[in-house]
Amino acid sequence: MSAEVSPGVDAPGAAGAAARGIFPPELLDRCISCGFCLPACPTYALSKDEKSSPRGRITLMRALETGVLEEDDPTLREESSFCLGCRACEPVCPAGVQYGELLEHWRSHQWQGRHRPPLARVLTNVVVRNWLVRRLGTFRGHARTAATSPQGPHLMLGCFERALFPAVSRAARRLRPELDAPGNQGCCGALHAHNGDLELGRTMGRRLGEQLPGTIVTTAGGCAAHLAGVLGRDRVKEFSEYLARDGSASLGELRVDGRRARVALQDSCHLRNGMDVWREPRELIAAVADYVELPGAAQCCGSAGTYSLLRPKDSRRVLAPKLDQIEAAGVDYVVAVNPGCQRQLVTGLRRRRSRVRVLHLTELLAAAQDGGLPRRRLRLGARPGRRAEVPADEPAGLTAHLNDRPLPDDPGAAGAGRPDALDGSAGPDEVHRS
Amino acid sequence: MALDPGVLAELESIVGREHVRHEQGEVAPYARDATPLFSSPPDAVVFPARTAEVAAVLRLATSHRVPVVPRGAGSNLCAATVPLQGGILLVLTRMDRVLEISPAELLVRAEPGATTATVAEAAAAKGLLFAPDPGSRTVSTVGGNVATCAGGLRGLKYGVTRNYVLGLEVVLPTGEVIRTGGRLWKDVAGYDLTRLLTGSEGTLGVITEVTLALLPMPATASTGVAYFSSLADAGRAVTQVLAHGVVPATLEFLDRTCIGAVEDYARLGLRTDAGALLLFGDDGEPDAVERNLTRMGELCADEGALEVTVAKEVAESEALLAARRCSLPALSRLNTLTVLEDVTVPRPRLAEMVDRIEAVAARHELLIGTFGHAGDGNLHPTAVVDVRDPAAAERTHAAFAEIFAAALELDGTITGEHGVGAAKLPYLRDRLGDDQMALTKRIKAAFDPAGILNPGKTGS
Numbered sequence: 001m002s003a004e005v006s007p008g009v010d011a012p013g014a015a016g017a018a019a020r021g022i023f024p025p026e027l028l029d030r031c032i033s034c035g036f037c038l039p040a041c042p043t044y045a046l047s048k049d050e051k052s053s054p055r056g057r058i059t060l061m062r063a064l065e066t067g068v069l070e071e072d073d074p075t076l077r078e079e080s081s082f083c084l085g086c087r088a089c090e091p092v093c094p095a096g097v098q099y100g101e102l103l104e105h106w107r108s109h110q111w112q113g114r115h116r117p118p119l120a121r122v123l124t125n126v127v128v129r130n131w132l133v134r135r136l137g138t139f140r141g142h143a144r145t146a147a148t149s150p151q152g153p154h155l156m157l158g159c160f161e162r163a164l165f166p167a168v169s170r171a172a173r174r175l176r177p178e179l180d181a182p183g184n185q186g187c188c189g190a191l192h193a194h195n196g197d198l199e200l201g202r203t204m205g206r207r208l209g210e211q212l213p214g215t216i217v218t219t220a221g222g223c224a225a226h227l228a229g230v231l232g233r234d235r236v237k238e239f240s241e242y243l244a245r246d247g248s249a250s251l252g253e254l255r256v257d258g259r260r261a262r263v264a265l266q267d268s269c270h271l272r273n274g275m276d277v278w279r280e281p282r283e284l285i286a287a288v289a290d291y292v293e294l295p296g297a298a299q300c301c302g303s304a305g306t307y308s309l310l311r312p313k314d315s316r317r318v319l320a321p322k323l324d325q326i327e328a329a330g331v332d333y334v335v336a337v338n339p340g341c342q343r344q345l346v347t348g349l350r351r352r353r354s355r356v357r358v359l360h361l362t363e364l365l366a367a368a369q370d371g372g373l374p375r376r377r378l379r380l381g382a383r384p385g386r387r388a389e390v391p392a393d394e395p396a397g398l399t400a401h402l403n404d405r406p407l408p409d410d411p412g413a414a415g416a417g418r419p420d421a422l423d424g425s426a427g428p429d430e431v432h433r434s
Numbered sequence: 435m436a437l438d439p440g441v442l443a444e445l446e447s448i449v450g451r452e453h454v455r456h457e458q459g460e461v462a463p464y465a466r467d468a469t470p471l472f473s474s475p476p477d478a479v480v481f482p483a484r485t486a487e488v489a490a491v492l493r494l495a496t497s498h499r500v501p502v503v504p505r506g507a508g509s510n511l512c513a514a515t516v517p518l519q520g521g522i523l524l525v526l527t528r529m530d531r532v533l534e535i536s537p538a539e540l541l542v543r544a545e546p547g548a549t550t551a552t553v554a555e556a557a558a559a560k561g562l563l564f565a566p567d568p569g570s571r572t573v574s575t576v577g578g579n580v581a582t583c584a585g586g587l588r589g590l591k592y593g594v595t596r597n598y599v600l601g602l603e604v605v606l607p608t609g610e611v612i613r614t615g616g617r618l619w620k621d622v623a624g625y626d627l628t629r630l631l632t633g634s635e636g637t638l639g640v641i642t643e644v645t646l647a648l649l650p651m652p653a654t655a656s657t658g659v660a661y662f663s664s665l666a667d668a669g670r671a672v673t674q675v676l677a678h679g680v681v682p683a684t685l686e687f688l689d690r691t692c693i694g695a696v697e698d699y700a701r702l703g704l705r706t707d708a709g710a711l712l713l714f715g716d717d718g719e720p721d722a723v724e725r726n727l728t729r730m731g732e733l734c735a736d737e738g739a740l741e742v743t744v745a746k747e748v749a750e751s752e753a754l755l756a757a758r759r760c761s762l763p764a765l766s767r768l769n770t771l772t773v774l775e776d777v778t779v780p781r782p783r784l785a786e787m788v789d790r791i792e793a794v795a796a797r798h799e800l801l802i803g804t805f806g807h808a809g810d811g812n813l814h815p816t817a818v819v820d821v822r823d824p825a826a827a828e829r830t831h832a833a834f835a836e837i838f839a840a841a842l843e844l845d846g847t848i849t850g851e852h853g854v855g856a857a858k859l860p861y862l863r864d865r866l867g868d869d870q871m872a873l874t875k876r877i878k879a880a881f882d883p884a885g886i887l888n889p890g891k892t893g894s
């Protein structure tokens with residue numbers, strides 16, 4: 001404490017400070033600016049600039065709240081968008097700052113009207129319509145049950161997941177036939193909450209809660225965390241969490257070339273950082289295969305919801321070191337527990353022509369139970385020829401198109417993102433990069 | 435005060451355009467460090483990559499009389515890196531290499547922006563220990579550690595940062611590059627400028643390289659916990675431990691308020707009916723560690739401990755230390771503004787100081803929990819108040835002024851390890867006296883005739 005408290009007090013609500021009412025004060029007040037979040041933040045690792053760290057972004061939010069910065073300040077716009085929203089800063093925060101929620105409020109304010117990225121507007125507009133969500137999955141053969149038991153448990157089909165990876169819900173129901181999967185369910189609204197429409201996102205979450213009464217089981221970590229925030233933690237079970245409660249008995253074994261398969265995991269950020277679920281998928285994998293922990297398994301893959309589409313270049317910079325790790329680990333499969341991560345890894349590994357395949361956890365466990373992976377099924381409407389040779393783990397159609405958009409220079413290329421790749425010169429032996 | 439466009443252009447030519455920030459939104463996140471209630475943005479943030487760039491920036495700043503504030507991770511707790519007068523914030527995080535580890539000489543050479551944890555891990559990979567252990571080690575930089583003479587949990591047995599600084603490369607505000615000390619454990623040539631610069635908080639020069647001493651890694655470590663009905667009892671136990679020739683690696687305490695807050699927050703199963711909790715631990719060879727732990731446990735029991743537990747294994751030790759590590763977060767969650775201080779008194783007066791703090795807190799109707807390092811008399815009285823209540827902030831301010839005065843009365847100091855910075859500058863004269871204050875200013879002027887380096891802090 002000092003006798004000379006400086007005039008620029010940045011704590012909203014502190015004597016003399018104005019408040020625009022953008023953030024709930026109890027959330028913004030929590031941060032004590034200790035900086036413990038810095039080493040956990042993927043964008044700070046890229047930029048080494050305070051404004052791209054959780055602490056720096058909270059200082060920016062405070063400057064926005066108190067009017068120190070204008071609402072259209074370019075740094076505010078850039079940083080609210082550059083943040084992956086992975087919430088890796090939350091488990092390491094000694095003060096318990098709910099950064100993910102602060103970011104949702106920030107984007108809801110920052111991305112009003114014309115400031116909202118157009119692609120985010122299109123995607124959120126698509127999945128807000130129940131009939132359109134249903135149509136997304138209709139031709140892809142996701143799991144579906146006609147009747148809905150009032151008490152559940154219900155399998156959530158997701159919006160884009162049912163179109164991109166329909167095999168995931170089918171595998172989930174093969175593993176747990178008791179799960180009801182009504183086809184007329186909507187989207188959970190996580191996409192909206194993370195992309196500048198927090199209120200609509202919450203409304204959609206509540207609506208899904210009414211459509212699927214009782215326990216909701218989901219194969220998407222990001223949706224699980226959002227739904228848990230809206231409906232309460234008790235009503236939501238991510239699939240690994242749901243499976244893990246009755247032990248790992250009789251799951252079978254997955255073998256490759258006559259040996260146990262070697263399998264790595266990519267955590268879902270919101271599942272791990274928002275719901276503290278990360279042991280369960282590891283235990284399930286270890287029950288059917290040799291589990292290999294990637295050094296950066298807990299770090300964001302750069303998919304981050306719409307991020308890989310809105311900021312493809314940054315997304316690939318975040319992904320690059322992870323692809324290096326996957327290839328160095330000598331694994332047969334890498335497992336995802338969220339469709340965004342699955343899509344990101346499929347795309348990244350394909351671009352490198354890697355032999356490592358990507359599976360959702362449900363697909364891996366179903367394959368172990370069935371005694372092997374199914375051969376690729378010809379999809380309805382798929383024409384013979386080149387596309388039929390695409391491995392089964394790859395999304396088709398619009399997604400493949402989005403994934404393959406050419407970039408002027410590809411930061412996702414092998415080796416990019418490693419510090420020693422940047423300055424090119426490996427020093428003498430005793431030199432260590434931090 | 436905006437920066438002259440000519441100066442800005444020169445900064446960009448020195449470090450490269452992409453390593454200078456000057457837009458309002460870009461510099462706003464650098465207005466503060468980890469110190470509450472201090473905020474003032476720089477005019478420009480500059481990220482140099484090498485010593486020559488630092489020197490060029492300082493020469494430019496001196497010739498144009500522009501303030502320069504060096505910064506590492508900005509995790510200090512005394513507002514040492516808040517640019518009170520604007521100017522250039524010189525952020526050294528790009529200079530983050532561990533340059534060399536020499537097991538034969540037991541030393542590490544590193545650039546200032548390497549984090550403490552990075553240096554410690556690089557040393558550990560060669561079986562060596564970097565002993566200073568500040569709480570912010572995962573984020574703090576070694577340059578910042580040296581500039582603030584960071585302490586930590588191992589102070590009693592291992593000392594603090596200054597005991598490990600062998601040599602420095604420093605750029606003076608006028609642009610000259612000097613190397614003080616070096617790789618030698620014995621070197622008495624000239625004034626000990628290495629020690630003078632250690633803890634100088636960026637007011638005398640900019641550290642661009644550090645040479646730090648290492649120790650062999652201890653084979654094992656273990657921890658025990660003792661509960662007492664009062665801190666006075668715990669204080670007597672500490673005295674007994676040291677009187678019996680045991681110098682433990684860990685000797686930490688929590689007062690009643692902290693025990694309650696930690697238990698509410700972390701549910702560790704602590705005894706909330708106790709008036710004080712004492713953590714004791716040691717590291718070294720297994721049989722010596724076991725002997726010391728047993729001895730310390732017995733001495734605590736002799737002094738009336740309510741309960742003594744010694745960890746059977748490493749995981750159990752970690753669980754016990756968790757109570758100490760989560761004291762600050764547990765307290766900070768009780769309200770919206772956390773003010774953490776670090777007065778230090780001679781070890782025998784620890785319990786007396788805690789009594790004084792409790793009396794001050796009661797008089798000002800404040801919630802103040804105290805935890806800290808019983809082994810070296812370093813206390814962390816922590817006030818938690820409502821940031822929106824100006825009256826409470828005023829009472830906090832008044833209470834800490836009294837706490838500082840009480841520490842000085844007990845032959846203690848206003849800060850043991852956090853530093854002076856801007857936060858405690860108003861109290862520095864009470865600690866140093868007029869003559870030392872005048873000498874401090876003359877030393878500052880000798881290093882920094884233009885007064886550009888970290889103005890508004892020690893020496894200004």
